[in-house]
Amino acid sequence: MDDPTYSVPPAPPLPPRPPTPPSVRGPREADPPAVALGNASLLGVGYLLLGRRLFALAAVVVTVVLVSVVVSTAERWAEIAVGVWWVAVIAHGWFLARSAARPASAGRQRLVAAAVALPVLLALGLLRFDAHTIERDVDEARTDGDCAKVLSAQDEVWFGHRMADAPGTADGDEVVDTCERLRDAGARLTTGLTGDTRALEAGFDGLGTVLDEPGNDQIAGTVLTDFLDGLPTDDACGTVTVTDWLRDRKPSRDARDRSADTAERTAPEALVKCGDDHMTAEDWTQARTRYQQLLDEYPENAALADQARKGVRKATLTIELENVRGLLTTPAAGEQPEYCSAPARYSGAKPYGKGVNRALFHGNDGYTDRLPGSWRTDDPVRAVLVVCAGAAQDGTAVRTCPYERELSPGSVVNVTFHKVAVPVKVYELRTGKLVANRKVQISGKSCPQRLSYWSVLDPPSDVQVTPSKTDIRDAFRSLIDR
Structure with missing residues (x-):
């Protein structure tokens, strides 16, 4: 019996090979210290080393916005916000770089990052130091009270100083504003x-x-x-x-x-x-x-x-003298001035006393003008008294004499002669006080052989005597010569 023959069945066909998916580009190889240092410039350099261009652009935009806020507000919280942002972009860049493969050119990246970041940070530091120096100079000038030095120091501030130390430069601006207000107050x-x-x-x-x-x-x-x-x-x-x-x-x-x-x-x-x-x-x-x-x-x-x-x-x-002069001004000859009704004092005048008291005579000048010159004056500076004389009146009867009527021969009219009564007010110029207020009785001649009168009818029954200068002087003597 022949041995049976066994055949090996053919291998089944291999399944079709799946298609290769499209490649996804990951972070560029970057050194974390280099990225962190690049981002420390606040210009997004670290993100550029990672190949993150959108992050870099966003970093620059946020930095510009924050710096604008710092400069415009000059508040400490704005500077703190910039500091927080600075730490955040450094940490974020380090984190992103750690998840990427290590580059073979780390040293070169660090040099690039340092070439950008260090000048920026150095310039910022120098500007901040210079701003602090200016602020110190402004404070010293303020302490010294020298606004000119304040203005001179603050004139050195420019945008770089305001970006590096906005609150400090703003303090200087306030001092300048204070000096401007003081300059206005001083003017x-x-x-x-x-x-x-x-x-x-x-x-x-x-x-x-x-x-x-x-x-x-x-x-x-x-x-x-x-x-x-x-x-x-x-x-x-x-x-x-x-x-x-x-x-x-x-x-x-x-x-x-x-x-x-x-x-x-x-x-x-x-x-x-x-x-x-x-x-x-x-x-x-x-x-x-x-x-x-x-x-x-x-x-x-x-x-x-x-x-x-x-x-x-x-x-x-x-x-007082000017006032008295004004009051003594007479409206017309022979009239009394205002002084006679509203007297005023002139303290420079001599007091009313013993001897001759020179007087300013106003009013009835028909009699007062005949008084001795040594009794009279027109200057208030030399006067002691002001005598205000009124219109003459019939005084005491001194004698009655008969006169024949011219229109009726043989017919007689009795005429009584009176002293001349002149009402006077006498004021002491020194005090303006009334020292005498009475009627001066002037004696004179009476019963002349022929009586003159203005009327065409009978002569008046009462007439005044005809005084002489001596009679007038004797009548006024008691007022003037004491």
């Missing part, structure tokens, strides 16, 4: 030295707003000192206006209160000089006011007080 105070009280008030208010802010005592004090050093000015009366305002202002409990001491020191001499200036200008009332102000407010200033008292006396006499 108003300078105007105020002319006596412009509105400018003074505006200037002091400006100083007040600066002094309300901490740290400004010195620079505000410098402006105040410059203003106070301007006192006294060449215009004494303008100085008085300023010192009066300074003395009257309410205490503010700050550096501005120093002005009161300057006013106390400056005002006395200015008051006297102002009084003198008014005297020169013949403004007697204002002169007396300023002299009297010195006596009222600074009585302890003996030297100036004596001068002021003399000024008050002189101004007062001049005012």
Whole structure:
């Protein structure tokens, strides 16, 4: 029996090979330190080393936005936000680089990253240091009260400084703004030295707003000192206006209160000089006011007080004399002036006393003009009395005489002769007081052989005597010569 023959069956066909999927491009090989250092520039260099261009672009955009916020707000929180962002991109770049394959050119990547990041960081550090230096100079100038140095130092600030240290440069800007406000206040105070009280008030208010802010005592004090050093000015009366305002202002409990001491020191001499200036200008009332102000407010200033008292006396006499002259002006010859109804005093006149008291006679000049010249004067400076004489009246009857009527021969009319009665008011010029108010009885000749009269009818039954100069003098003597 033959052996059976066995055959090997053919191998089944291999399954079809699946298609190769498309390749997905992963992170570029990068060195983590290089990526972190590149991102430390905040310019996305680390992301570029990883081949992450979108990340790099986003990093640059966010950095620009944050820097803009820092520069525009100048707030510390904005700088903190930049710091947080800086740490975040460094950490993120390191994390991404660690997940990628290690490159063979790590050293070269580190050099590239350092070539970009280190200059940026160095420049930022130098700018920040320079900004701090400027800020220190501004603070020193502020402490010294020197706004000119403040402005000079802050003028060195540019955009780079503001980007590197925005809050510090903003502080300098605030000091510059303070100096600008002080410059405006100083200009108003300078105007105020002319006596412009509105400018003074505006200037002091400006100083007040600066002094309300901490740290400004010195620079505000410098402006105040410059203003106070301007006192006294060449215009004494303008100085008085300023010192009066300074003395009257309410205490503010700050550096501005120093002005009161300057006013106390400056005002006395200015008051006297102002009084003198008014005297020169013949403004007697204002002169007396300023002299009297010195006596009222600074009585302890003996030297100036004596001068002021003399000024008050002189101004007062001049005012009184001008007033008396005005009151003694007569509207027409023979009429009484206003003084006779509204007397006023002239303190410079001599008192009413023994001897001849020279008088200013007004009114009935038909009799007063016949008085002795030694009794009369037209100058109030030389007068002791003011005599106001009224219209003559019939006084005491002295004699009755018969007269024949011219129209009826043989018929007689009795005519009574009276003394001339002149009502007088006598005022003491020194005090303006009434010292006599009576009728002066003037004697004279009576019963002449022939009586003259104006009427065509019978002669009047009462007539006045005909006085002589001696009669008139005797009648007025008791008033004038004591």
